[in-house]
Amino acid sequence: MNNQAIVAKVLFDALNEHLTYEQIENLLEKPKHADHGDVAFPVFSLAKVFRKAPQQIAPEVLAQIDTTAFEKVEVVGAYLNFFMDKAKVSSQVLAQVAKEKNHYGDQTIGENRQVPIDMSSPNIAKPMSMGHLRSTVIGNSIGFLLEKVGYKPVRINHLGDWGTQFGKLIVAYKLWGTKEAVEQDPIAELLRLYVDFHEKAEEQPELEDQARAWFKKLEDGDEEALDLWRWFREESLKEFTDIYDLLEVKFDSYNGEAFYNDKMAEIVTMLEEKHLLKEDKGAEIVDLSAYDLNPALIRKSDGATLYITRDLAAALYRKRTYDFAQSIYVVGNEQSNHFKQLKAVLKELGFDWSEDMHHVPFGLITQGGKKLSTRKGKIILLADVLNEAIGLAAAQIAEKNPTLPNQEEVARQVGVGAVVFHDLKNDRLNNFDFTLEEVVRFEGETGPYVQYTHARCMSLLNKADFSIEQVTNFDLNDEASWEVIKFIQSYPEVVMQAAKLYEPSVIAKHAIKLAQAFNKYYANSKVLQEDDQRDARLALVYAVAVLLKEDLRLLGLHAPDQM
Ligand code: ARG
Numbered sequence: 001m002n003n004q005a006i007v008a009k010v011l012f013d014a015l016n017e018h019l020t021y022e023q024i025e026n027l028l029e030k031p032k033h034a035d036h037g038d039v040a041f042p043v044f045s046l047a048k049v050f051r052k053a054p055q056q057i058a059p060e061v062l063a064q065i066d067t068t069a070f071e072k073v074e075v076v077g078a079y080l081n082f083f084m085d086k087a088k089v090s091s092q093v094l095a096q097v098a099k100e101k102n103h104y105g106d107q108t109i110g111e112n113r114q115v116p117i118d119m120s121s122p123n124i125a126k127p128m129s130m131g132h133l134r135s136t137v138i139g140n141s142i143g144f145l146l147e148k149v150g151y152k153p154v155r156i157n158h159l160g161d162w163g164t165q166f167g168k169l170i171v172a173y174k175l176w177g178t179k180e181a182v183e184q185d186p187i188a189e190l191l192r193l194y195v196d197f198h199e200k201a202e203e204q205p206e207l208e209d210q211a212r213a214w215f216k217k218l219e220d221g222d223e224e225a226l227d228l229w230r231w232f233r234e235e236s237l238k239e240f241t242d243i244y245d246l247l248e249v250k251f252d253s254y255n256g257e258a259f260y261n262d263k264m265a266e267i268v269t270m271l272e273e274k275h276l277l278k279e280d281k282g283a284e285i286v287d288l289s290a291y292d293l294n295p296a297l298i299r300k301s302d303g304a305t306l307y308i309t310r311d312l313a314a315a316l317y318r319k320r321t322y323d324f325a326q327s328i329y330v331v332g333n334e335q336s337n338h339f340k341q342l343k344a345v346l347k348e349l350g351f352d353w354s355e356d357m358h359h360v361p362f363g364l365i366t367q368g369g370k371k372l373s374t375r376k377g378k379i380i381l382l383a384d385v386l387n388e389a390i391g392l393a394a395a396q397i398a399e400k401n402p403t404l405p406n407q408e409e410v411a412r413q414v415g416v417g418a419v420v421f422h423d424l425k426n427d428r429l430n431n432f433d434f435t436l437e438e439v440v441r442f443e444g445e446t447g448p449y450v451q452y453t454h455a456r457c458m459s460l461l462n463k464a465d466f467s468i469e470q471v472t473n474f475d476l477n478d479e480a481s482w483e484v485i486k487f488i489q490s491y492p493e494v495v496m497q498a499a500k501l502y503e504p505s506v507i508a509k510h511a512i513k514l515a516q517a518f519n520k521y522y523a524n525s526k527v528l529q530e531d532d533q534r535d536a537r538l539a540l541v542y543a544v545a546v547l548l549k550e551d552l553r554l555l556g557l558h559a560p561d562q563m
Helices: 003-015 021-027 044-052 054-064 086-103 130-148 164-176 179-184 184-202 206-219 224-248 258-275 307-322 334-348 350-358 381-402 407-424 447-464 479-489 491-501 504-524 535-554
Strands: 039-042 070-076 079-084 114-118 154-156 277-280 283-286 296-299 327-330 356-361 365-367
Touching: 003 039, 003 079, 021 039, 021 296, 021 356, 021 365, 054 070, 054 079, 079 086, 086 479, 086 535, 114 184, 114 258, 114 307, 130 154, 130 224, 130 327, 130 356, 130 407, 130 479, 130 491, 130 535, 154 447, 164 184, 164 206, 179 184, 179 224, 184 447, 206 491, 224 381, 258 277, 258 307, 283 491, 296 307, 296 334, 307 327, 307 334, 307 407, 334 350, 334 356, 350 356, 356 491, 356 504, 365 479, 381 407, 407 447, 407 535, 447 504, 447 535, 479 504, 479 535, 491 504, 491 535, 504 535
Parallel strands: 114 154, 114 327, 327 356
Antiparallel strands: 039 079, 070 079, 277 283, 283 296
């Protein structure tokens, strides 16, 4: 039970004639200062029933409650301040971590049901953008979070592998491309061809007609067109995979947009049968004015389907395939209208499960305050950023810990971790400016700082030759350890909140605060001193190590034992 619940219970036992348990819970506050205790109860709302000034009520309430569970309960003005019994809480919390280890904080609300997470989803033949990196790492972390609370995540890379641009690419490749150039540097070369196409098409509009014709061939299953398309897709995917390997992100499915080519007809038929399709200048749309949304364009006048048509088919496919409890789309904020339309059309079709679909948006990464674009010159290449971070980490390790055996591996874990943590530590909707120096800063509120604190705990435990199995007494009652205990105690709630809000930053912040509290504790306590609390102190160090490692895992980072 958490502290609020313990306090709410004793108050409810005394005040149940006047207040409900929920009312009491809602009134409880968390004091800003430690000298006001751990939980505070303001009595103002009792003034009416008691017909007295709040200052007089507080002592009366105090006289009625069972205070045995607390170190003390103090009246300050109109407040009752509850001080938890530190030894009791620490022994309960530390014993629980000792027993459950990295499963501490696990929950079962997911009931093993599946949750598809649409994440990363870059576009073939284009560089993976910073936005796709954000989607990848946020989605990956949400996967771990959902798993922690009992769901089964299904990570889906909904590749942008279909659309009229492939007609253009085929034309450009046949006119100006070579196999060798594409194989050597696939995405850069395909991007160059694409950009060339647009430049040349301004003077030679007939290129556009050719592109349309090639896309039509592709849609009709022409072998030459399909072979080229497949090859572009494979070559691009190889490059994306390099980045996924660095990040150690794994997908359960690479079913991209093209996968739904043969699954859209069913959706279009359903829309027709429900009389939801309207003609608009030859195109077919679903009117969404009832939802205050622009109409959804389902089919163009030339019969071509669109992004949303494929997403409709994908949503239905996922419901049938995974019988999902929720279906999540980790996609930039700028697509929020698209997802509103998507849900609205499904709702019009009578699919109640559309309520379980959630767009999980995130903010932009900017540079010098400006939006990054994939246009030439402004691309930050992800692989470069990651490799640079690894290089910086390697240099730091070589300097600080030259005898470390697996330096290369640790440098990768720290360098990549720095980039990932930097992305996840702020509320996902915040925009943030990207500077490499900032990302690979190893002090302050960073991934390496958390990793370093974990390694410090491990070395301490190692030095003490500590085994958690032998600890019998987990009582700690000093102020310094209490600040750490509270972050351990609140962990199950922190996990729950992060999973419910789809917000990895809740975990990142917990990791930072726990690491800071621990480092402060460590600086002020003689952990290894031989006395009767030594085991309990080491159990605290152990619990911190377990939780920091688990926090990092939930964010998609490693926690090396040494660094
Ligand atoms: N490929 C798209 C883009 O880069 C993102 C796809 C997101 N997922 C989806 N099911 N629409 O903008």
